[in-house]
Amino acid sequence: MGKAKAVATLKAPRRGTVYIKVEGTLFKGGGWQHAAYLAANAQSFSDRVFKLAQIGLSMPVSLFLGQGDPDLANRWIYAGLKGLSRDRIEVLTEEYLEKVLKEGLRRDAVDFFLKLRAEGHPMVFFSGALDGFIRPLLQRLQLGEELHSNRLEYKNDLATGRLLEPVMGGYAGLQSLLASAERSGADLAKAYAYGSEHGDFFLLRAVGHPCAVNPDLRLLRVARELNWPILEWD
Amino acid sequence: MPKLSIHRAYRGKHILLTGASGFLGKVWLSLMLDRIPEIEKIYVLIRRKRDTGAWERFEEIVATSYAFEPLHRRHGEALGAYLAERVEVVEGDVSLPDFGIDPEAAEDLTRKLDLIVHCAGLVDFEPDLREAVETNISGSLHAVDFAKRCQRAALVHVSTCYVVGDIREGMAPEALAPDYAPNGRPMDAEAEYEELLSFVKTASLKDSEWVDEARRRAAGYGWPNGYTYSKSLAESLIRKRAGDLKYSVVRPAVVESSMHYPFPGWNEGAQTCAPLSYLLGTWLRFFPINTRHVLDVIPVDYVCQAVTVAGAALMEGCASxxxxxxxxxxxxxxxxxxxxxxxxxxxxxxxxxxxxLERIFLSRWDSVAVSQDSPLGPESLRKTAAAVFEALRGLKERSPKAIHEYLNKALSSVNKAKWALVKTEKVVEVFAPFIYRTDFRFVTEALAKYQIEEEAFAAKPEDIDWRHYIMKVLEPGLRRWCYPVLEGKPVEKLSAPRGFRIPRGDRPGLRIAGRAR
Structure with a gap:
């Protein structure tokens, strides 16, 4: 586990499915940074300003209207991408992916999950970021294919600003993930989950072996209260 | 659906190619030599240039053009000998009757030829009327006449989709109308050609006026420029004069960087997308284009495949x-x-x-589309630059000498910007019919009706991934081969292996078959 500072003892998972929140765990930052990168590189300068402003507003929107559920903020962020072309989004996403691989990766986390994968653990990744960003990231890291993330809706190859259902990143998305797990007969009591934000709480509390990785303040508080293992990866 | 085998159709055939020094001609010749070894002989018509004979010119073309890179790669030092067996250089000039070929050699060709591929043409959008008539019209008619003299030769005439002119709606059909004029104004192609020949002989105009005259005549009938006017007139005349001749007119749209052959990205010259793409990579930010219109771009190797199919279909009796x-x-x-x-x-x-500066700012300096009369377009900016220039000049006259040095610097910068904008405006004006005024779309059913046995010759534009093509093929190709032309810099040339020569003299095959009269 390299330089990880285990606040609580972490036992290597045995047999159970491993659920991993991608952003915050495998790399620093979240989906909103990716969205902001896209917005900051829109074709026209005025678009850049408006889109960035909209994405910037997602935090107060989430605080005041979201009632702790990041779902609304997530939808708000991606609404800011309305009008961007599929070409631009995909090309810029490739750029951003390179940036993350170069500067933002938590290498220790990647090594840890690669080891679990090599040991044959079923792994399910989930993310509130865009599929077009996260899926190639996982492929490049050779971490796995099962991913639940967000997909933008396009009309005439222009982003409508809407996300296709089920929208991940909020409670509803995690509920849908858990429902899918139950349908496939997964034993959540034996499952492990690694999350980084308070928004992941819904999933963490549903599995037998939750773990907070580089948690935000709210998740840190909850993890401490519930005596969950807490990992700090550089 | 007619079935065609390219290899079978070309086996043992004798083919004459004109325009072998052009972008399309070179790629087609190289493709044929590389992919269809069954051809008996390709005769390449090349014009003498001052002291350089046709043979030397051909040798130089093969030695220095990247179009022939696959042949160099495949044959190495043996390429010269391979070409000596497969190619015969014919000195001639399309602007002359019988291509100006020595009569004896011409007679010999009329007995041997199975196909003439007429690629020669002036592709300048704003040509001098004299050159347009001489090359695009008379040259095409010489091709028809020569093909008719041949015992069995058919003719592939390479034209352009844009002969359709300023269409208002719908898709341009694959049809060859005699006496065609886009705006419906009555046109007698023969009379127009006669009048043109007489005008070219007798009129005394300045060089720029010949260009204006071509543009004026084109506009009168509804063509966007002198190029399309001359190509369309040639088509009408071919239709009228062909008689029993078997012929096909191949009309490419905007011929651009190769997709596969000779290698992805190969391009030459700076006629079509290059100036537009180049401007988009500069500080010019507001570009007048109609975003709802289509630009019909097609890679050069797709066009070569179509020319090959057209020739095969003619020889197999199922031509369009x-x-x-x-x-x-x-x-x-x-x-x-x-x-x-x-x-x-x-x-x-x-x-x-x-x-x-380029990495941080220019990389983020995307161009955006504006309307042609936008105050942010090149025309308005040029006017603004001119006004600033005049104001600075006035200020200089009234100001003390102490600040003249600074004002001179400012005047020089503004003047430079003004001239850059004049050039930009000119490019925008030349391309306006294609990127702003008219939504050119073309029916392409004829090619699709053939069932080609060899997959490599079945060009499928529907398979083009535009993002890959433009970002990884077209633009890098333009940057390497065409932007230097626009910047007046030397263009990279192929460096053939040292000592590359095509054997001549008593070897069978390559020789100067004719001399220009």
Whole structure:
């Protein structure tokens, strides 16, 4: 586990499915940074300003209207991408992916999950970021294919600003993930989950072996209260 | 659906190619030599240039053009001997009757030829009327006459989709109408040609006036420029004069960088997308294009495949009179997408630049589409620059000498910007019919009706991935081969292996078969 500072003892998972929140765990930052990168590189300068402003507003929107559920903020962020072309989004996403691989990766986390994968653990990744960003990231890291993330809706190859259902990143998305797990007969009591934000709480509390990785303040508080293992990866 | 085997159709055949020194001609010749070894002989018509004979010119073309790179790669030092067996250089000039070929050699050719591929043509959008008549019209008629003299030769005439002129709506059909004029004004192609010949002989105009005259005549009938006017007139005359001649007119749209052959990205000259793409990579930010229109771009090797199919179909007796080669029907590329992809391609390039100005700012300086009369367009900016220039000049006259040095610097910068904008305005004006005024879309059914046995010759524009093509193939190709032309810099040439020579003299095969009269 390299330089990880285990606040609580972490036992290597045995047999159970491993659920991993991608952003915050495998790399620093979240989906909103990716969205902001896209917005900051829109074709026209005025678009850049408006889109960035909209994405910037997602935090107060989430605080005041979201009632702790990041779902609304997530939808708000991606609404800011309305009008961007599929070409631009995909090309810029490739750029951003390179940036993350170069500067933002938590290498220790990647090594840890690669080891679990090599040991044959079923792994399910989930993310509130865009599929077009996260899926190639996982492929490049050779971490796995099962991913639940967000997909933008396009009309005439222009982003409508809407996300296709089920929208991940909020409670509803995690509920849908858990429902899918139950349908496939997964034993959540034996499952492990690694999350980084308070928004992941819904999933963490549903599995037998939750773990907070580089948690935000709210998740840190909850993890401490519930005596969950807490990992700090550089 | 007619079945065609390209290899079977060309086996043992004798083919004459004109325009072998042009972009399309070179790629086609190289492709045929590389992919269809069954051809008995390709005769390459080349014009003498001052002291350089046709043979030397051909040797230089093969030695220095990247179009022939696959042949160098495949044959190495043996390429000269291979060409000596497969190619015969014929000295001639398309602007002359019988191509100006020595009568004895011409007679010999009329007995041997199975196919004439007439690629020669002036591709300048704003040509001098004299040259347009001489090369595009008279040259094509000489091809028809020579083909008719031959015992069995058929003719592939390479034209352009844009002969359709300023269409208002719908898709341009694959049809060859005699006496065609886009705006419906009565046209007698023969009379027009006679009048042109007489005008060219007798009129005394300045060089720029010959260009204006071509443009004026074209506009009178509804063509966007002298190029399309001359190509269309040639088509009408071919239709009238062909008689029993078996012929096909191949009309490519905007011929651009190769997709596969000779290698991805090969391009030459700076006629079509190059000036537009180049401008989009500069500080010019507001570009007048109609984002809803389509730009029908087609890679040069797709056009070569179509020319090959047209020739095969003629020789196999299942020809189409007109074959249009483009992408607008099956895989349309709208100008807004083209602009977006070119912006992204330039971004990718500038992000690698060593200059912080280019890396940080120019890479993020995307061009946006504006209307032609936008106050942010090149015309308005040029007027503003001119006004600033005049104001500075006035200020200099009234100001003390102490600040003249600074004012001179400012005047020089503004003047430079003004002239850059004049050039930009000119490019925009030349391309306005294609990127702003008219939504050119072309029917491309004729080619699709053939069932080609060899997959490598079945060009499918519907398979083009535009993002890959524009960002990874077209723009890098333009940057390597065409932008230097626009910047007046030397263009990279192929360096053939040392000592590359095509054996001549008593060897069978390559020789100067004719001399220009």
């Amino acid at each position: 009179q007109v074959i249009q080669v483009g992408s607008s029907q099956r895989n349309p590329l709208r100008l807004d997408r083209m602009l977006e992809l070119l912006n992204l391609a330039h971004r990718a390039h500038w992000r690698q630049s060593a200059s912080p």
